[in-house]
Amino acid sequence: MRGDESGRPGPTAVPPWRLTRTLTAAIAVDAIAWVWFLIGLLRPTPQWAGWMLLLFAVPIAAVTSWRAGAAGRTFWRYVSAGMIGLGLASAAAARDYFSGDQPGQQIGGLTAMLYIAGLLLMLLGLLRIPGAQRTGMEWTRFGLDVATMVVTVLVFGWYLVLPRWESWTDGSAAGTASVVVVATAAVIGMLAFVKVSFTGTGPIDRRALYILTLTGGVGAIGGAMAPLLAERPYLNIGHVLLPTTSLLVCLAADRQLRATRAGRPASRPLSRRPSVLPYTAVLATGALLLTGAVTRAPDLLGVAVGAVAVTLLVAARQIVALRDNARLLDDLDARQRELTHQAGHDSLTGLANRTVLIAEIDAALTEGPAGVSVALIDLDDFKAINDDLGHAVGDALLVSVAERIAVQLPAGAVLARLGGDEYAVLLRGGHCAALAAITAGLRRPLPAAAHELVVEASVGLAEARAGDTASELIRRADVAMYEAKGQGKGRHVVFDDRMDQRTAEQSRLAADLRSALDTDQLHLLYQPIVAMPGGELAAVEALVRWTHPDRGPIGPAVFIPAAERTGLIVPLGAWILEQACRQAIRWQQTMGAAAPGSVSVNVSARQLREAGFAGEVAAVLRRTGLPPHVLTVEVTETAVFDGGTALDELKSIAALGVKIALDDFGTGHSSLGLLRTCPADVLKVDKSFVDDVTADGPQAVVVAALISICDGMRLRAVAEGVETAEQAARLYELGYRYAQGYFYGRPMPPEDIATYRPAHGPATQLTLSTVADRSTWPALPSGG
Structure with missing residues (x-):
């Protein structure tokens, strides 16, 4: 009986946000970039200042993400390499701008390749994150969800991008490269979101990864806005996109660092709640269909409304069915947890049973035998209480004894009931004070149904040695407990090797005595x-x-x-x-x-x-x-x-x-x-x-x-x-x-x-x- 049901400490909470020097620097660079960009919207500003800010933003993000990967999380090293790739792409874009090779917001082929390389490095790291274990049916559902998202993105691309392709790209290779980079960022953002939502994050902190997926969305949205700045060639959308992206990377890496210090984050179990992404895709596609019907084919508006309505009703019905299924599965899980708890705990007192105790002792011995000991506690004359007052009073006394012992235990101790009126305690650290507290606590009157009873207990204690097993430790404690009973009531005895010799002798004597009763030796x-x-x-x-x-x-x-x-x-x-x-x-x-x-x-x-x-x-x-x-x-x-x-x-x-x-x-x-x-x-x-x-x-x-x-x-x-x-x-x-x-x-x-x-x-x-x-x-x- 310890602080939680399993006896082990729960996961350590991630420490609250704290502004580190790198995080402060990233926020400052991003704020300056946005202030300078807003000023540029009002009047022309020198371009060199915007490009200079990138020299600070990218290294900060690259260093922070590299530090997040120091604990063996290779994904963050890919993020760091990807940021370096984006930094090189920004340097290439600055060269294109100042040399006059690419006017306005357009980029050259080398720059586009570097941008795409950086984004692909991040995607490669994302794909290397271990996914959750899934059944064949779960993988089928996952594939359908991914296909739904891809089709939705393609539909939006077909409707919004294709008609405007010539105006966006201006018919040039540089314009096409810019669109490709924007599209790549959008696809990577989408895949990252799908990865986090559907497959788990393995050892990566989930919230950190959610923050990181925003970078793809920021890049895609910002890149799509680039044509709006065509009349301001002295502005470059990258001057705010890259500092903002760097800030998001720093926030995510900082979250990972704090989670790592608090304890290795574990993968979250798969949720049974229906995923909202497919239904979001349905809503978005329906909205697009209605918009197109209103603006381009009014005569099909009724059909479009009906199709969207039917789709939404079917989706609503499916959500209700999925929620019912999830509720049933949760009930099954609760029952399974209850059965698991019952298998490892005593039904009367709620204490751990012998199986759990042995597992706890083995775990303690694995960490080292120093300070580990086991005490066996047996109530004296408990049978007389059962016989005189009845089993209901006896059971109530057993529960009261368990509660009284539990409140006397030091931190890290594990209390178990082995059966009948016998209890066992796993102790870590000094045992003298614990035994004194237990025996003193039991001497005070205990409530048992309508009675107040005073009990005595015989206690045997065994201290762990190198090479001990749980069974051996319990056996020695049992020998010491019987030695205590032999000395009288209310005593505790610490095992020594001479007891084993006496016990072995008594066992041999008992075996011979049993034979003596049948062979006229008495x-x-x-x-x-x-x-x-x-x-x-x-x-x-x-x-x-x-x-x-x-x-x-x-x-x-x-x-x-x-x-x-x-x-x-x-x-x-x-x-x-x-x-x-x-x-x-x-x-x-x-x-x-x-x-x-x-x-x-x-x-x-x-x-x-x-x-x-x-x-x-x-x-x-x-x-x-x-x-x-x-x-x-x-x-x-x-x-x-x-x-x-x-x-x-x-x-x-x-x-x-x-x-x-x-x-x-x-x-x-x-x-x-x-x-x-x-x-x-x-x-x-x-x-x-x-x-x-x-x-x-x-x-x-x-x-x-x-x-x-x-x-x-x-x-x-x-x-x-x-x-x-x-x-x-x-x-x-x-x-x-x-x-x-x-x-x-x-x-x-x-x-x-x-x-x-x-x-x-x-x-x-x-x-x-x-x-x-x-x-x-x-x-x-x-x-x-």
Whole structure:
């Protein structure tokens, strides 16, 4: 999303007119020429002054047009050469006049040849201008238009020139040469106008060329007026025609120079509006026909009027049809532009899509990787918003996020939506300030339908390197974004190569883990949860372990993050739940009353966000026959802190009769309000607080406060990570009646649970013998 739809700056406007020294000189020479010529109409004036002005006018035009061609536009070099040819022709005409070879306005053969050569050089340059690409039908229409103009000119020539040929030429070769020069100028002017109107101008500035086409018309009209000066032989029409022509050339060349400095002018697309030139020719020919009928054949006047009227009506009908066709084609073009825009933009937010983003990144990398970077922005917990508030609110939030990010972007940045709740930003220049502005902007409440929502976003950024492609840059930003998600919400991370190594390792682990689920490489161990002070078995926690056929044992701290990132945690968690429930049934069958009263299974936040997870738990209980109260689902407080689908699923699981335990309590958001909204039965105090419980410090205060809260809210507190008798004694003194840790037993195979005995029973009781007894709770498995 940038200043215009394409993301690129629009064409630079041509600077306004500014009087340069050459342009000022051309205007001054032309003004002096006209003043001197008007004085000559009133009284005889010396001829040498008029010829001297030409010595200034022609070089100015030639130099200015040569400068306009410096940017590789060869056409202007032809114009410059043509002006030099006209200057040489003027010098030859002056020689003819002062030598007395040609009287009055007539010119000699050499002079005529030089005039025609100069005009033909301009015509040659005009013909070398690249024309617009046309279809066969367009070329046919173009040919007909040109033929119409040529016939019109010939008709006017036949009617106006031929009857007056002898009087104009005076029967001399010099007079004939003058008429030929005038006719050549008229034809070149006509062809130039046709060229500009019908075929385009290529890289030449269109307005500059329009100005230049006036020179042909000026030459033709001025040349036709030459016989009117026959009674004033001391005047020469060239004394004003050439300075005026030079001024027009200077104006056109100056326009080209200014357009070139502002940016290379592009060819204008062909217009669908009907060309006015053929209809102008029809009107002119009709007017000529009526004039001839009035002056020469009055009896044919009615026929002439009827013919002209019919012609005009047919032309009007054609114009109406052409305008309708043009309107239809414009509508088609608008639809095509709309489809093109839709193909490159997201329909919801209007942002660029992946295709446009990749093109923009490639263009930026072509200019050089320095300062180019790509940021991927992914909203945290967006699925919960969709599930809780509905997709209409979710869509409205996505639009608000797009608008909020867009207003934070620096100049030259491109914002795109890649799909879902993922956005991408192409940045040019420093990215630190841009990322800070984006993340800060997203933390402010966003309007979404009738809601005001606060979102967090994980941002990954990759900086371009030499040889990068757009796909590689986006891939690295994606890796950094997942790294940010792994570190927590609302973070941004800049890619480094170590992330690729970790990602590659996690990808390999994920592939092997998928295979492990199908080849019995996984197994469960069970860690006792004991009743204090005696250490009797009250419950167990199921813990997954993996023995890789090549790499040996792989710890859960290594493969669980890979499972989380790739989504394998969902089938892995389902397998753990099924196996743990089946094992609990086997214990009940073999151990009877001595069987663990509860089996705890860890459930990830990703599993809880899957709508219908509670139904899967119910299905496992039905398949295995396990009573619901024997199963305890352990979740971290961060998994349900934001509510939404996770909390709803947890409430549905509790409604089945399954116990809910908050694991690692105190290490996440630690909101006491969570204890009111979450249907928890058990609170497990994290090991980090238990480690220093024997010292007088903040951890001991937290542990003491938590047992008081549990007592008041009728929650069962389990102290995790108990490793020493002193910790056990202190926890019992504070009021804890359940513990878990290496002091009581490490994770063990299911068969060892059947023979479990308190490893430190006697020692623990000795240590605790002096501790005042407090009222105990029923054992965990009692179901109360």
